[in-house]
Amino acid sequence: xxxxxxxxxxxxxxxxxxFLVIWLLVAAFPxxxxxxxSFKVEGDFFSKANWANALFGTLTQAExxxxxxxxxxxxxxxxxxxxxxxxxxxxxxVFVVTVSLTCGTLxxxxxxRSTHRYAFWFLLFALMFRAMPPITLVSGYLLPxxxxxxxxHLYTTVIVLVAINQPFTLWMLHSFFxxxxxxxxxxxxxxxxxxxxxxxxxxxxxxxxxxxTTGLFSFLLxxxxxxxxxxxxxxxxxxxxxxIASFLGTTQTKGNVMFAVSAVVxxxxxxxxxxxxxxxxxVSGLTAGAxxx
Amino acid sequence: xxxxxxFWFVLPSTLLMLAFIAFPIVSVVSQSFYTAHEQVVVxxxxxxxxxxxxxxxxxxxxxxxxREAEPLGKFAGLDIYxxxxxxxxxxxxxxxxxSDGLPDFGRSLMNLPFYKAMGFTLTYTAVVTPLTILxxxxxxxxxxxxxxxxxxxxxxxxxxxxxVTPLVGSLILFWMVDARGILGTGLQWLTxxxxxxxxxxxxxxxxxxxxxxxxHAAPFAFVVFYAGLQTxxxxxxxxxxxxxxxxxxxIRxxxxxxxxxxxxxxxxxxxxxxxxxxEPIVSFQASAHATSLSYAIYNDLGGETRLLSSxxxxxxxxxxxxxxxLSPVLVRTWRxxxxx
Numbered sequence: 001x002x003x004x005x006x007x008x009x010x011x012x013x014x015x016x017x018x019f020l021v022i023w024l025l026v027a028a029f030p031x032x033x034x035x036x037x038s039f040k041v042e043g044d045f046f047s048k049a050n051w052a053n054a055l056f057g058t059l060t061q062a063e064x065x066x067x068x069x070x071x072x073x074x075x076x077x078x079x080x081x082x083x084x085x086x087x088x089x090x091x092x093x094v095f096v097v098t099v100s101l102t103c104g105t106l107x108x109x110x111x112x113r114s115t116h117r118y119a120f121w122f123l124l125f126a127l128m129f130r131a132m133p134p135i136t137l138v139s140g141y142l143l144p145x146x147x148x149x150x151x152x153h154l155y156t157t158v159i160v161l162v163a164i165n166q167p168f169t170l171w172m173l174h175s176f177f178x179x180x181x182x183x184x185x186x187x188x189x190x191x192x193x194x195x196x197x198x199x200x201x202x203x204x205x206x207x208x209x210x211x212x213t214t215g216l217f218s219f220l221l222x223x224x225x226x227x228x229x230x231x232x233x234x235x236x237x238x239x240x241x242x243x244i245a246s247f248l249g250t251t252q253t254k255g256n257v258m259f260a261v262s263a264v265v266x267x268x269x270x271x272x273x274x275x276x277x278x279x280x281x282x283v284s285g286l287t288a289g290a291x292x293x
Numbered sequence: 294x295x296x297x298x299x300f301w302f303v304l305p306s307t308l309l310m311l312a313f314i315a316f317p318i319v320s321v322v323s324q325s326f327y328t329a330h331e332q333v334v335v336x337x338x339x340x341x342x343x344x345x346x347x348x349x350x351x352x353x354x355x356x357x358x359x360r361e362a363e364p365l366g367k368f369a370g371l372d373i374y375x376x377x378x379x380x381x382x383x384x385x386x387x388x389x390x391x392s393d394g395l396p397d398f399g400r401s402l403m404n405l406p407f408y409k410a411m412g413f414t415l416t417y418t419a420v421v422t423p424l425t426i427l428x429x430x431x432x433x434x435x436x437x438x439x440x441x442x443x444x445x446x447x448x449x450x451x452x453x454x455x456x457v458t459p460l461v462g463s464l465i466l467f468w469m470v471d472a473r474g475i476l477g478t479g480l481q482w483l484t485x486x487x488x489x490x491x492x493x494x495x496x497x498x499x500x501x502x503x504x505x506x507x508x509h510a511a512p513f514a515f516v517v518f519y520a521g522l523q524t525x526x527x528x529x530x531x532x533x534x535x536x537x538x539x540x541x542x543x544i545r546x547x548x549x550x551x552x553x554x555x556x557x558x559x560x561x562x563x564x565x566x567x568x569x570x571x572e573p574i575v576s577f578q579a580s581a582h583a584t585s586l587s588y589a590i591y592n593d594l595g596g597e598t599r600l601l602s603s604x605x606x607x608x609x610x611x612x613x614x615x616x617x618x619l620s621p622v623l624v625r626t627w628r629x630x631x632x633x
Contacts, residue, residue, distance in 0.1 A: 008438050012540070016435040020447060023432050026508065028450040030465045031457075033475065046473035054475065103305040110302030114294040120630050122303065127626065129314045131619050133569035135587045136608035139594055140317030143324065143601055147364055163313030166306050195298040224458040226572050227587070231594055241460055245575060248464075261468065264461050275452050279445075282452060286513060287520040 031268065038265045039068040042258050072258030073266070076247075082263050084236070085243035089223065092158055092239055096222035097215050100162045100169050104218075105211060107166075108173025109199055113182070123174065126167035134164055135227040142231065152234030160232060161222050168221070169214055175288055176210030177203075213285040216278055223271070240267045318612070324605035325373055327366040332356045366602060373606040380610075381405045407607070410584045413499070417585070418567040421506035425563055426556060428507060429514025434544070436515075437522045448516075455512035459572035463505050467577050470501055498582040505573050510566070514559045521555045522548070561622050568618055569611075586611045 008016070036054070037045040043059035053059060057067045064071070076082045111119050141160065145151040184206070185198040193201065223241075230242035238246070244267060247260040275282065333355040339348045360366075375382050385408075388401040402408045436447050454462060469476040472490045481489045491497045525548055533543050571587035574580060580588065586607060593604035 012438065016438045017443075019431065020435045020439060020443070023428075023435070024447060024450050027454050027512070030462075030469060031453060033469065034465045045468070046471055048473050051475045051478040103309060107303045107306035110294060110299045114299050116294075116296070116299070119299070122307075124623065124626060126310070127623070128616075128619065129310060131565050131615050132314065132318070133571070133587050133611060133615070135569075135571060135590050135594075136321065136611050137314060137317045139590055139601065139604040139608045140319075140321040140324070141313075142594065142599065143364060144320065159309070160313055163309040166310050167314075170306060195294070195302075220456065224460075226458070226460050226575070227591065231591075241458055244464070245460060248576070248578070260464070264464055267461055268457055271456050271458070272453070275449060275456055279449055279452065282456070283448065283516055283520070286516045 031272075034261065035265055038072055038258070038262045039070065040258075041069060041071070045258065045261060072262035075256065076259040076263045076266070080247070080259055080263075082240070082243060082259075082266065085238050085240045086266070088154060088233075088237055089239040089241075091154055092161065092229075093219055093222045095155075095158045096161045096165065097218045099158065100165045100218045101211060101215055103162070103166065104169035104173050104214065105204075105207065106199075107170050109177050109203060111170060111174045112177035112180075113185075123171065126170050130167035130171070133227075134225070135231075137164065138227055138231045145232070151232065152237060154233070154237050157229060157232050157237075157239075160228055161225060164228065165218050165221050169218060172214045172217065172285065172288060173210060176207070176214070179210075180206060209281075212278075213281045213288070216274070216281055217285055219274075220271075321605045321608045321612075324365060324601055325609050326368060326370060328369040328373060328602050329366045329600075330356065330359050330363070333359060369602070373602050374610075377405065378603055379407050379606050381407060406584070406589065407610070410586050410589045410607075413583045414568060414570060414585045416499070417503060417506060417570050418564060420503050421510065421567050422560060422563045424503075424507045425510040425514050426559055428511040429559070430518050430552075432511065432515045433518035433522055434548075436519060448519075451512045451515055453512075454508050455510065459509060460576050462509060463573035464576040466501070466505050466508070492578070495582040498577065498579050502570075502573050502577060502579060502583060505577075506567060506570065510563060514563070517555050517559055518552055521552045525551050564618050565615065565622075568615060586614070 033054075040054060040057050040060045041063050043063070044053045044057050047053035047059075050058075060069055061067055063069075111123060142151070145156065150156045180203065185195075185202050188198040188202045189195065226241045226245065229239045230245060233239065233242065235246075240263070244260060244263050247256070247263060333352040334349050335352045335355075337348050337350055339346055374380050377384055384405055385402065388398055392398040392401055403412055432451065436444060439447075457465075466476075468474050470480070470491045471477050472481070472492070477489075477491065480491070481487055489497075491501050529547050530543055533547055538546065569587050570585045571591065574583060574585055574588045575591070580592065584592070590604045590607050590611070593600040593607065
């Protein structure tokens, strides 16, 4: 800010600030509105009479006696057993992140250290795989999975998500490992370590920042996935996102839309917390280069 | 690194990718050449009090046995690609002959499922990608020029539309533009038309889907450009100022060229991502107005009868589309590597 070239006259400042305020409203308002509305009854959230009902909860007061109601949450979590979906999501995410990071660090390290041409080809193929829309792959899974009785189970989905995740994880970890100086593990090998020992004792202790960032993006991929989970999971094994989608189809009776609204808010909350704590890592991951989550 | 240690290090990833990415692609391609077995029909002599008649009925057991024995179905060659739901050569030729003028031809093309999906996918990609880049760029410039105290919260809130699950994010918007929601009511008030409904109008539905697309993707462009802005050379900026460049000229001739490689990067990523637009169509329940290639596959795979072959053919066509889009990226990566 000290440089004269970057100093702004007041008019530009005001213009920039007002533009930003508008953008922030556009970015954040829908979430706040839905969070607020999720504690109302359907008649208020979708108000025929007056949109301001959603703010003040006129019908909510008439129907339940208070300005806020947790009926939507109770309906979704207890009656429709959303807790089961939340549990499934937790299982899927934990396993996807651990397995894909384990495979990814090994592969990414090797790709970063190998100077042979095949390492480049490997990365090029990974890039091509990265561009495949998951739904096109799903149409290839269904028949073999039915044949071999693999369809519907959580572990199948975990493995599939890990595999779909792999190209991205490899690219990202590969660029992180490139930034760790070669001398580090090479001097360990001069001292008599094998390649794996060097990796185990020298590289693992210093690789955590990159691994955490990559882990965040693996988590996001598993958490946000709809195409794979909706097609490969049986009804009782559904994770949160396909469960929300199924609310839309089945619950058209009065009041049940609020189940979907509160489920949506519940599914957004963990992401909100994650952005709050890991903002720096997410930003660094997005700008890390040729990859994106 | 030695060949053998490289091999052991990449083995787990390689196995996973071969089994769950490379093999499914092969499986999709081969599936697209087969079609489901027809039901086995048998002639049964049915004798009742009024004499005998020949009846045809479906032999369920034989059908099941046949399907069990050859789960791929029977070989159909390129037939599935040529049928009405995919490339529809016959229908396209007929439309070409019968139509008067290009607009009419286009309209009859949009009645064919594959071309309808293709039309929306391409329009979506072509509209959303540049708008995302522009919005991201302006937000980045604006954030760069406000006080430091505002930067943290801005980045936090800007990240939300991108991080939140696409299905959930588009649902949130969809509820707001519902005729009884706040934005829907606002639209009715603006246009002075109390019956206006986004759900009922194809044009509005396309616009809403694209608005969602920009809203969802702009934060990514913003973050990349913002990081790029931090590395703009202040010396160059100052000397441009000394030489008498106005504020706009400084942006035009110093900042934009500096960001240009990032623009290409964001554009390529966005092209790939927008080409597979899928979740918003599910949550907007927009399939009557707009479908995409991914949605067409999803539609074939879901439902009572899983149309595996039809889905497989659409998948192969999608993969071809992706390959065309991806080729510049591959060439660029190739060149970068050769330069090293």
